[in-house]
Amino acid sequence: MKQIVIISGKGGTGKTTVAAALARIVQQKILVDVDVDAANLEIVTDAKLVSSEPFSDAQISSIDTEKCIRCDLCRQNCRFGAIDVDAGGNYFVDEHSCEGCKVCQLVCPADAVSVSETQSGTIKKSQTPYGTLWHGELSTGRDNSGKMVTFLREKGAKEAQDANLPYVLIDGAPGVGCQVIASVTGVDMALIVSEPTLSAIHDLKRIAELAQHFRVPAILVVNKTTINKSLTNEIKRWANSQNIPIAGEIPVDVRIVKSMAQRKSPLEIGDEKLSKIYYGIWSKVSEFIEQKL
Numbered sequence: 093m094k095q096i097v098i099i100s101g102k103g104g105t106g107k108t109t110v111a112a113a114l115a116r117i118v119q120q121k122i123l124v125d126v127d128v129d130a131a132n133l134e135i136v137t138d139a140k141l142v143s144s145e146p147f148s149d150a151q152i153s154s155i156d157t158e159k160c161i162r163c164d165l166c167r168q169n170c171r172f173g174a175i176d177v178d179a180g181g182n183y184f185v186d187e188h189s190c191e192g193c194k195v196c197q198l199v200c201p202a203d204a205v206s207v208s209e210t211q212s213g214t215i216k217k218s219q220t221p222y223g224t225l226w227h228g229e230l231s232t233g234r235d236n237s238g239k240m241v242t243f244l245r246e247k248g249a250k251e252a253q254d255a256n257l258p259y260v261l262i263d264g265a266p267g268v269g270c271q272v273i274a275s276v277t278g279v280d281m282a283l284i285v286s287e288p289t290l291s292a293i294h295d296l297k298r299i300a301e302l303a304q305h306f307r308v309p310a311i312l313v314v315n316k317t318t319i320n321k322s323l324t325n326e327i328k329r330w331a332n333s334q335n336i337p338i339a340g341e342i343p344v345d346v347r348i349v350k351s352m353a354q355r356k357s358p359l360e361i362g363d364e365k366l367s368k369i370y371y372g373i374w375s376k377v378s379e380f381i382e383q384k385l
Protein backbone atom coordinates (compact mmCIF):
# COMPACT_ATOMS: atom_id res chain seq x y z
CA MET A 93 0.00 0.00 0.00
CA LYS A 94 1.40 3.39 -1.04
CA GLN A 95 0.56 6.72 0.56
CA ILE A 96 0.58 9.72 -1.79
CA VAL A 97 0.19 13.21 -0.37
CA ILE A 98 -0.91 16.14 -2.54
CA ILE A 99 0.59 19.34 -1.18
CA SER A 100 1.24 22.93 -2.17
CA GLY A 101 3.38 25.54 -0.51
CA LYS A 102 0.40 27.93 -0.33
CA GLY A 103 -3.38 27.84 -0.52
CA GLY A 104 -5.23 28.55 -3.75
CA THR A 105 -2.87 26.78 -6.15
CA GLY A 106 -5.48 24.17 -7.14
CA LYS A 107 -4.34 21.34 -4.86
CA THR A 108 -7.88 20.17 -4.10
CA THR A 109 -8.85 20.41 -7.79
CA VAL A 110 -6.07 17.95 -8.60
CA ALA A 111 -7.08 15.77 -5.62
CA ALA A 112 -10.72 15.78 -6.80
CA ALA A 113 -9.69 14.67 -10.29
CA LEU A 114 -7.37 11.93 -8.99
CA ALA A 115 -10.11 10.75 -6.62
CA ARG A 116 -12.09 9.84 -9.76
CA ILE A 117 -9.17 8.48 -11.78
CA VAL A 118 -7.37 6.31 -9.21
CA GLN A 119 -9.22 3.09 -8.58
CA GLN A 120 -8.91 1.08 -5.35
CA LYS A 121 -7.85 3.67 -2.85
CA ILE A 122 -8.84 5.40 0.38
CA LEU A 123 -9.13 9.18 0.37
CA VAL A 124 -7.92 11.24 3.33
CA ASP A 125 -8.37 15.00 3.64
CA VAL A 126 -5.95 16.32 6.25
CA ASP A 127 -6.55 20.00 5.57
CA VAL A 128 -8.40 20.05 8.89
CA ASP A 129 -8.68 23.84 9.06
CA ALA A 130 -10.58 23.93 5.75
CA ALA A 131 -11.46 20.41 4.64
CA ASN A 132 -13.26 20.59 1.28
CA LEU A 133 -12.56 17.32 -0.50
CA GLU A 134 -15.87 16.12 0.95
CA ILE A 135 -17.68 18.84 -1.03
CA VAL A 136 -16.11 18.10 -4.39
CA THR A 137 -16.45 14.32 -4.03
CA ASP A 138 -20.12 14.44 -3.02
CA ALA A 139 -19.31 12.66 0.25
CA LYS A 140 -22.08 11.32 2.52
CA LEU A 141 -21.25 11.07 6.22
CA VAL A 142 -21.18 7.49 7.52
CA SER A 143 -19.92 8.01 11.09
CA SER A 144 -18.19 10.56 13.29
CA GLU A 145 -16.34 10.45 16.59
CA PRO A 146 -14.99 13.08 18.95
CA PHE A 147 -11.27 13.75 18.80
CA SER A 148 -9.27 14.88 21.80
CA ASP A 149 -5.60 15.82 21.85
CA ALA A 150 -5.56 18.30 24.70
CA GLN A 151 -6.39 18.78 28.36
CA ILE A 152 -7.79 21.87 30.03
CA SER A 153 -8.34 22.79 33.64
CA SER A 154 -11.50 24.00 35.37
CA ILE A 155 -12.13 25.57 38.75
CA ASP A 156 -14.77 24.46 41.26
CA THR A 157 -16.01 27.80 42.59
CA GLU A 158 -17.58 26.08 45.63
CA LYS A 159 -14.15 24.85 46.77
CA CYS A 160 -12.13 27.90 45.65
CA ILE A 161 -10.94 30.14 48.47
CA ARG A 162 -9.90 32.93 46.05
CA CYS A 163 -6.22 32.89 47.03
CA ASP A 164 -5.17 33.97 43.49
CA LEU A 165 -2.23 31.53 43.39
CA CYS A 166 -3.45 29.82 40.22
CA ARG A 167 -3.82 33.11 38.33
CA GLN A 168 -0.37 34.29 39.47
CA ASN A 169 1.29 31.04 38.39
CA CYS A 170 -0.42 30.46 35.06
CA ARG A 171 2.15 31.58 32.51
CA PHE A 172 -0.39 31.38 29.71
CA GLY A 173 -2.68 33.99 31.29
CA ALA A 174 -5.54 31.52 31.11
CA ILE A 175 -7.06 32.23 34.52
CA ASP A 176 -9.22 35.26 35.21
CA VAL A 177 -11.76 36.51 37.71
CA ASP A 178 -15.34 37.36 36.73
CA ALA A 179 -17.42 40.32 37.95
CA GLY A 180 -18.67 38.23 40.89
CA GLY A 181 -15.11 37.47 42.05
CA ASN A 182 -15.20 33.86 40.83
CA TYR A 183 -12.05 32.38 39.28
CA PHE A 184 -12.43 30.73 35.88
CA VAL A 185 -10.25 29.21 33.13
CA ASP A 186 -10.32 30.51 29.55
CA GLU A 187 -10.31 27.18 27.70
CA HIS A 188 -8.89 28.72 24.52
CA SER A 189 -5.76 29.90 26.38
CA CYS A 190 -5.29 26.90 28.69
CA GLU A 191 -2.45 24.59 27.68
CA GLY A 192 -3.27 21.90 30.25
CA CYS A 193 0.10 22.22 32.04
CA LYS A 194 -1.54 21.50 35.45
CA VAL A 195 0.48 24.14 37.32
CA CYS A 196 -2.74 25.67 38.69
CA GLN A 197 -3.76 22.27 40.05
CA LEU A 198 -0.38 21.86 41.74
CA VAL A 199 -0.43 25.25 43.46
CA CYS A 200 -4.10 25.25 44.49
CA PRO A 201 -4.35 24.86 48.30
CA ALA A 202 -8.07 24.04 48.18
CA ASP A 203 -8.11 21.16 45.68
CA ALA A 204 -10.43 23.31 43.56
CA VAL A 205 -8.80 22.67 40.18
CA SER A 206 -9.43 19.64 38.01
CA VAL A 207 -7.87 18.86 34.63
CA SER A 208 -9.75 16.89 31.98
CA GLU A 209 -9.66 15.94 28.31
CA THR A 210 -11.32 18.40 25.98
CA GLN A 211 -12.82 17.71 22.58
CA SER A 212 -10.63 19.46 20.05
CA GLY A 213 -12.42 18.28 16.96
CA THR A 214 -14.36 15.58 15.16
CA ILE A 215 -13.11 12.70 13.02
CA LYS A 216 -15.45 11.80 10.17
CA LYS A 217 -15.77 8.85 7.85
CA SER A 218 -17.75 9.44 4.68
CA GLN A 219 -18.63 7.47 1.60
CA THR A 220 -18.08 9.00 -1.83
CA PRO A 221 -18.91 7.45 -5.21
CA TYR A 222 -15.12 6.97 -5.50
CA GLY A 223 -14.43 5.23 -2.18
CA THR A 224 -14.13 5.98 1.52
CA LEU A 225 -13.05 9.44 2.66
CA TRP A 226 -11.59 10.15 6.09
CA HIS A 227 -11.70 13.81 7.09
CA GLY A 228 -11.77 15.95 10.20
CA GLU A 229 -12.94 19.20 11.64
CA LEU A 230 -11.27 21.17 14.40
CA SER A 231 -13.37 22.78 17.12
CA THR A 232 -13.53 26.57 17.01
CA GLY A 233 -10.41 28.13 18.51
CA ARG A 234 -8.28 24.97 18.13
CA ASP A 235 -5.44 25.39 15.68
CA ASN A 236 -2.82 22.83 16.59
CA SER A 237 -3.91 19.99 14.37
CA GLY A 238 -0.77 17.92 13.71
CA LYS A 239 -2.11 15.13 15.91
CA MET A 240 -5.42 15.11 14.07
CA VAL A 241 -3.58 14.87 10.75
CA THR A 242 -1.62 11.86 12.02
CA PHE A 243 -4.78 10.26 13.41
CA LEU A 244 -6.64 10.67 10.09
CA ARG A 245 -3.71 9.24 8.17
CA GLU A 246 -3.61 6.21 10.47
CA LYS A 247 -7.33 5.64 9.95
CA GLY A 248 -6.93 5.80 6.15
CA ALA A 249 -3.85 3.57 6.08
CA LYS A 250 -5.46 0.95 8.28
CA GLU A 251 -8.60 0.81 6.16
CA ALA A 252 -6.54 0.53 2.97
CA GLN A 253 -4.48 -2.28 4.51
CA ASP A 254 -7.52 -4.16 5.80
CA ALA A 255 -9.25 -3.91 2.42
CA ASN A 256 -6.02 -4.69 0.55
CA LEU A 257 -6.20 -1.44 -1.44
CA PRO A 258 -3.00 -0.28 -3.15
CA TYR A 259 -3.27 3.48 -2.50
CA VAL A 260 -4.09 6.12 0.09
CA LEU A 261 -4.55 9.54 -1.52
CA ILE A 262 -4.03 12.33 0.99
CA ASP A 263 -5.15 15.89 0.33
CA GLY A 264 -2.56 17.74 2.44
CA ALA A 265 -2.76 21.06 4.23
CA PRO A 266 -1.38 24.23 2.62
CA GLY A 267 1.74 25.93 3.97
CA VAL A 268 4.76 24.40 5.71
CA GLY A 269 3.57 24.29 9.33
CA CYS A 270 3.10 21.36 11.68
CA GLN A 271 0.05 20.08 9.80
CA VAL A 272 2.08 19.76 6.61
CA ILE A 273 4.96 18.08 8.40
CA ALA A 274 2.44 15.60 9.82
CA SER A 275 1.01 15.13 6.29
CA VAL A 276 4.40 14.45 4.70
CA THR A 277 6.24 12.37 7.31
CA GLY A 278 6.40 8.72 6.30
CA VAL A 279 4.42 8.96 3.05
CA ASP A 280 5.73 7.21 -0.07
CA MET A 281 5.65 10.26 -2.34
CA ALA A 282 4.50 13.87 -2.57
CA LEU A 283 2.68 15.41 -5.51
CA ILE A 284 3.37 19.13 -5.27
CA VAL A 285 0.94 21.53 -6.95
CA SER A 286 2.29 24.99 -7.73
CA GLU A 287 1.47 27.92 -9.98
CA PRO A 288 3.54 30.53 -11.85
CA THR A 289 3.48 33.39 -9.34
CA LEU A 290 6.44 34.70 -7.37
CA SER A 291 4.91 33.84 -3.99
CA ALA A 292 3.95 30.32 -5.15
CA ILE A 293 7.48 29.72 -6.45
CA HIS A 294 8.91 30.81 -3.12
CA ASP A 295 6.56 28.44 -1.28
CA LEU A 296 7.22 25.65 -3.78
CA LYS A 297 10.92 25.77 -2.94
CA ARG A 298 10.16 25.60 0.78
CA ILE A 299 7.78 22.66 0.44
CA ALA A 300 10.18 20.78 -1.85
CA GLU A 301 12.91 21.31 0.76
CA LEU A 302 10.59 19.93 3.41
CA ALA A 303 9.86 16.81 1.31
CA GLN A 304 13.58 16.37 0.69
CA HIS A 305 14.29 16.74 4.42
CA PHE A 306 11.87 13.89 5.17
CA ARG A 307 13.29 11.86 2.23
CA VAL A 308 9.96 11.86 0.43
CA PRO A 309 10.32 11.68 -3.38
CA ALA A 310 8.44 14.55 -5.03
CA ILE A 311 6.84 15.13 -8.41
CA LEU A 312 5.36 18.44 -9.57
CA VAL A 313 2.19 19.69 -11.25
CA VAL A 314 2.29 23.24 -12.59
CA ASN A 315 -1.24 24.64 -12.45
CA LYS A 316 -2.58 27.77 -14.22
CA THR A 317 0.42 27.76 -16.56
CA THR A 318 -1.12 30.31 -18.92
CA ILE A 319 -1.15 33.12 -16.35
CA ASN A 320 2.61 33.56 -16.79
CA LYS A 321 4.56 31.58 -19.40
CA SER A 322 7.91 32.98 -18.31
CA LEU A 323 7.43 31.99 -14.63
CA THR A 324 6.12 28.60 -15.77
CA ASN A 325 9.42 28.10 -17.59
CA GLU A 326 11.31 29.26 -14.51
CA ILE A 327 9.51 26.63 -12.39
CA LYS A 328 10.30 23.92 -14.94
CA ARG A 329 13.99 24.91 -15.08
CA TRP A 330 14.18 24.89 -11.29
CA ALA A 331 12.40 21.51 -11.05
CA ASN A 332 14.85 20.09 -13.58
CA SER A 333 17.79 21.37 -11.54
CA GLN A 334 16.35 19.64 -8.47
CA ASN A 335 15.56 16.36 -10.29
CA ILE A 336 11.86 16.84 -9.62
CA PRO A 337 9.89 15.47 -12.58
CA ILE A 338 6.90 17.37 -13.98
CA ALA A 339 3.74 15.24 -13.84
CA GLY A 340 1.66 17.71 -15.83
CA GLU A 341 0.83 21.28 -16.77
CA ILE A 342 -2.71 22.59 -16.40
CA PRO A 343 -3.76 25.79 -18.20
CA VAL A 344 -6.13 28.36 -16.70
CA ASP A 345 -9.68 27.39 -17.56
CA VAL A 346 -12.66 29.17 -16.03
CA ARG A 347 -14.66 25.94 -16.41
CA ILE A 348 -12.42 24.28 -13.78
CA VAL A 349 -13.39 26.91 -11.19
CA LYS A 350 -17.06 26.58 -12.17
CA SER A 351 -16.95 22.79 -11.92
CA MET A 352 -15.53 22.98 -8.40
CA ALA A 353 -18.24 25.49 -7.40
CA GLN A 354 -20.78 22.95 -8.64
CA ARG A 355 -19.18 20.20 -6.47
CA LYS A 356 -17.76 18.50 -9.55
CA SER A 357 -14.25 17.67 -10.65
CA PRO A 358 -12.62 19.05 -13.84
CA LEU A 359 -13.17 15.60 -15.42
CA GLU A 360 -16.91 16.21 -15.41
CA ILE A 361 -16.54 19.21 -17.72
CA GLY A 362 -16.35 16.67 -20.51
CA ASP A 363 -13.44 18.37 -22.31
CA GLU A 364 -11.31 15.60 -23.76
CA LYS A 365 -8.12 17.68 -23.80
CA LEU A 366 -8.50 18.68 -20.16
CA SER A 367 -9.36 15.14 -19.02
CA LYS A 368 -6.28 13.89 -20.87
CA ILE A 369 -4.10 16.24 -18.79
CA TYR A 370 -5.43 14.82 -15.51
CA TYR A 371 -5.16 11.20 -16.71
CA GLY A 372 -1.62 12.06 -17.89
CA ILE A 373 -0.77 13.32 -14.39
CA TRP A 374 -1.82 10.01 -12.84
CA SER A 375 0.06 8.08 -15.49
CA LYS A 376 3.28 10.01 -14.65
CA VAL A 377 2.68 9.62 -10.90
CA SER A 378 2.18 5.86 -11.17
CA GLU A 379 5.29 5.53 -13.36
CA PHE A 380 7.20 7.58 -10.78
CA ILE A 381 6.02 5.28 -7.97
CA GLU A 382 7.10 2.23 -9.94
CA GLN A 383 10.58 3.70 -10.53
CA LYS A 384 11.15 5.04 -7.02
CA LEU A 385 9.65 2.34 -4.84
Ligand code: SF4
Nearest residue numbers: 170190191193194196
Ligand atom coordinates in the same frame (compact mmCIF):
# COMPACT_ATOMS: atom_id res chain seq x y z
S1 SF4 B 1 -3.49 24.11 33.25
FE1 SF4 B 1 -1.73 25.48 32.97
S2 SF4 B 1 -2.35 26.77 31.28
FE2 SF4 B 1 -4.24 25.82 32.03
S3 SF4 B 1 -5.01 27.28 33.48
FE3 SF4 B 1 -3.78 25.84 34.63
S4 SF4 B 1 -1.77 26.81 34.77
FE4 SF4 B 1 -2.91 27.85 33.15
Ligand code: SF4
Nearest residue numbers: 160161163164166200
Ligand atom coordinates in the same frame (compact mmCIF):
# COMPACT_ATOMS: atom_id res chain seq x y z
S1 SF4 C 1 -5.40 28.44 43.52
FE1 SF4 C 1 -7.28 27.29 43.97
S2 SF4 C 1 -8.16 28.33 45.68
FE2 SF4 C 1 -6.64 29.71 44.87
S3 SF4 C 1 -7.82 31.01 43.47
FE3 SF4 C 1 -7.04 29.34 42.29
S4 SF4 C 1 -8.64 27.78 42.30
FE4 SF4 C 1 -9.09 29.23 43.92
